[in-house]
Amino acid sequence: MRSPGSTANSRGGLFITFPEVNKQKATISIKTHVLNQSKTAAKLAVVTTLEDKNGQKIAFASSSTLLSAYTDQEYLQKMVVLKPKLWHPDHPYLYQLVSKVYCGKTLVDLLVSPIGIRTISFSSPAGKADGFYLNGEKLYLRGANRHQSYQNIGDAASASMQWRDALQIKKGGFNSVRASHYPQSPRFLDACDKLGLLVIECEPGWQFFNKDTVFIQRSYQQVREMIRRDRNRPSVFLWETSLNESPTPDFWAKEVVRIAHEEIPGKQMFTADDFFAKGRKYYDVSYKVINEDATDPMPSMPSLTREWGDTWIADPKKENGLRASRIYTAKGLIAQCKLRQNALNGTMLEEEGGYWDHARLDANARIGGYFLWSFNDYTRGSDPVTAFSGVVDIDRYEKFGYYQLMAMQNARNPAYGPMVFIASYNNQPEIDSNLIVFSNCDKVRLLRNNVLLKEISREQNAKTAPFISGKGGSPYFEFKTGSYQAGTLRAEGILNGKVVCSHLVRTPEKPDHLEIEIAESGIKPVADGSDMVPVYIKICDKNGTVITNTSQLQSYQLNLKVSGKGTLIGANSARLNISSQQSEGGIGYGIIRTLETAGDILITASSPGIKSANTKITTIPFKGIYARDGEHPKWKNEAEITDTIGRIAKPDELPPMIKLTPDMLSSSESTVTSRLEKLIDGDPRSILTVSRESLPITLKIDLGKPVNLRGSRLIWGKDSDWYTYSLAGSADGIHWIDLIKERKVSGQDYKPVFYEGKDSRYLKIKVLDVQPEKSKLAIGELELYGF
Numbered sequence: 001m002r003s004p005g006s007t008a009n010s011r012g013g014l015f016i017t018f019p020e021v022n023k024q025k026a027t028i029s030i031k032t033h034v035l036n037q038s039k040t041a042a043k044l045a046v047v048t049t050l051e052d053k054n055g056q057k058i059a060f061a062s063s064s065t066l067l068s069a070y071t072d073q074e075y076l077q078k079m080v081v082l083k084p085k086l087w088h089p090d091h092p093y094l095y096q097l098v099s100k101v102y103c104g105k106t107l108v109d110l111l112v113s114p115i116g117i118r119t120i121s122f123s124s125p126a127g128k129a130d131g132f133y134l135n136g137e138k139l140y141l142r143g144a145n146r147h148q149s150y151q152n153i154g155d156a157a158s159a160s161m162q163w164r165d166a167l168q169i170k171k172g173g174f175n176s177v178r179a180s181h182y183p184q185s186p187r188f189l190d191a192c193d194k195l196g197l198l199v200i201e202c203e204p205g206w207q208f209f210n211k212d213t214v215f216i217q218r219s220y221q222q223v224r225e226m227i228r229r230d231r232n233r234p235s236v237f238l239w240e241t242s243l244n245e246s247p248t249p250d251f252w253a254k255e256v257v258r259i260a261h262e263e264i265p266g267k268q269m270f271t272a273d274d275f276f277a278k279g280r281k282y283y284d285v286s287y288k289v290i291n292e293d294a295t296d297p298m299p300s301m302p303s304l305t306r307e308w309g310d311t312w313i314a315d316p317k318k319e320n321g322l323r324a325s326r327i328y329t330a331k332g333l334i335a336q337c338k339l340r341q342n343a344l345n346g347t348m349l350e351e352e353g354g355y356w357d358h359a360r361l362d363a364n365a366r367i368g369g370y371f372l373w374s375f376n377d378y379t380r381g382s383d384p385v386t387a388f389s390g391v392v393d394i395d396r397y398e399k400f401g402y403y404q405l406m407a408m409q410n411a412r413n414p415a416y417g418p419m420v421f422i423a424s425y426n427n428q429p430e431i432d433s434n435l436i437v438f439s440n441c442d443k444v445r446l447l448r449n450n451v452l453l454k455e456i457s458r459e460q461n462a463k464t465a466p467f468i469s470g471k472g473g474s475p476y477f478e479f480k481t482g483s484y485q486a487g488t489l490r491a492e493g494i495l496n497g498k499v500v501c502s503h504l505v506r507t508p509e510k511p512d513h514l515e516i517e518i519a520e521s522g523i524k525p526v527a528d529g530s531d532m533v534p535v536y537i538k539i540c541d542k543n544g545t546v547i548t549n550t551s552q553l554q555s556y557q558l559n560l561k562v563s564g565k566g567t568l569i570g571a572n573s574a575r576l577n578i579s580s581q582q583s584e585g586g587i588g589y590g591i592i593r594t595l596e597t598a599g600d601i602l603i604t605a606s607s608p609g610i611k612s613a614n615t616k617i618t619t620i621p622f623k624g625i626y627a628r629d630g631e632h633p634k635w636k637n638e639a640e641i642t643d644t645i646g647r648i649a650k651p652d653e654l655p656p657m658i659k660l661t662p663d664m665l666s667s668s669e670s671t672v673t674s675r676l677e678k679l680i681d682g683d684p685r686s687i688l689t690v691s692r693e694s695l696p697i698t699l700k701i702d703l704g705k706p707v708n709l710r711g712s713r714l715i716w717g718k719d720s721d722w723y724t725y726s727l728a729g730s731a732d733g734i735h736w737i738d739l740i741k742e743r744k745v746s747g748q749d750y751k752p753v754f755y756e757g758k759d760s761r762y763l764k765i766k767v768l769d770v771q772p773e774k775s776k777l778a779i780g781e782l783e784l785y786g787f
Contacts, residue, residue, distance in 0.1 A: 017268065021086070023135075025082055029076070030099075033074050034067070040069050043066050044066075050097055052085075085117070088118065089196035092196035092234070114193060139369075144405070152576055161591075165188060176197060177200070193233055200239075201239055206246070209248050220255065227263040241283075247277075247744075289301050294348065310373040310374065320332070322353060327549070330428060341404070378390070393584075400421075403438045404438050406419055406421075434481065440474045446491050448481070448487065508547045513613065514540065515613055516537055516538075527595060538587050558606075560580075561579065566595060588605070660782070667700065669697050675688055687779065688717075691777075702761065708786050711754040718778045722772075724745075725743060760786075
């Protein structure tokens, strides 16, 4: 069968569609592209069989023809399945399509393809764009964005690690995932097919567009290759054939959508982009379909929110924003959840955790769903700072927010079930007198030291966030106790009058011993030389309670050793410091790689003054076939590579910052001058905003005396917008020198720009444009460097 890389439109490999789908009957259309690579004509037969999950044959088709040497042909076959089992996130039934190619009586090619029978739509049977429909029934999409990056290994993860991610996302209450911002590992998508996660697949690209013809043609080609690779997957329902947050021209957007529909003709191809970028002009589905005054700019356009729940300027150290980590304390983890509840319930105010273009989320009557930013903490290659926006850490350990989103699913849905979780470590008197509990049950009961504090019903609690409740989700339950007591907290979830789940929290006592948790998620590690198993090392008290932080950056020295039939990834890397690491929130982490010989992997963890821990992992033999290795130097050990290219300057390498005062600042727009002190107050979250209609605008600075400028930094207020600006300097206010010529930058380009501005007393920052069209100029901070 010919590779999906074929250049013929919508050809290559297998192409499976479902022209008719309902509960009574499904029609399957199979196009099989076959290439005769022999020197002579051949009598070829394509035999296709459909099997159920038990291997029972339920449909069959056969086609044959005489194919000339070095020619190809597409075979079209149809099958009918009566009373099909339809694929759905709650019951992701997969059939097996077995494709065989015979030359005479000899089997020359074989391909087994898991397929799910389903149909998708972004409009109701009456034609209204009021949500997402799967198999004719409305399904509210509760999704998360997932970056394919892991601590210590980047994206070089084994198939089992990919599966664990999908399983963790599913268990976290999500029914969908946005594969940000690139087609991700086929093994991850295999898991989405099997576990039941709908996927938005994204064209590779982020905040960049180049008009060079080579770039453009390659961007078109990668769309074709992306679609052909994954077009038969039941999990993929939306194709983001756009370069994420990039200012693409009209001709490009129009063509890339045309290509997508050419690759999958018919009514089951849906493309997506931001509404105010190119979405409303060319795409089938738009993100952020809302005006700033909360009105709907286009009720006929299907709507999703691709990212919400984060702001890149949040400072996790302050523990009051949308980014939080266990390296600080529970205070930040709780604040993150409270702000996200505000956003889910419809706030458009940034100080409350929302933003206007999130489209009000659960408060939007016709939105198809949302995708939280993000599932996991991550680091970008250009940024050494971890983005703590995940509901799990970069090592995949769950934060409080993981359970908050879990509570959005129906307790009576067997795909998720009932849950209850106390968002507390009960170790901080200043915050643990008011207790937050997540649950999707009918009632929640909270006990402290075995004394009932209160019982709250779901009906009572719905009033605290009515739009979340209206979409079937569960706002958090807040128990205001008025005082703090150390000891035990126990929450009970009640369904149909019975306690069906519970969660116990104990106040941590003194460190006593270490425990090692093997996070294999039921997946047996395989001795293939590349499989991976994550492990957590926990500092525990005598009761087995983790010693969580009561102060920021509290940590313990952990020494980790692995021997036997496995190795500790990064053990020999001084930079990663895995073998001798500091705990984060009472927990350490490592990833173990298996060897090619099965057996026991021995793990030892120790810490000064604390009882050590030992455990083992037993790997199973690899029964597959290895790909042939190429010629290369033998890999001996991990080594560090030092490279200064693209290195970001450290704060102590910058020239001194020039002290700016409000009297130094003015603007060409008189109404703006009184607000300019927002630019120099040291808080990038206090943002100067100016309407797009007021551009261009000039910000003027009089330093009072000549200064030798060495650089500047603008911290923009909206990370996904694009800003065009310039900077000029002058000694006398008459003769000007360009220090930064007209420059178009992403809102996430906040690194200092260096230049030589000798004897500069006067400065002019001219902002010419901001994109997309509905955006405003937003600047969080201005910094100047020099002597």
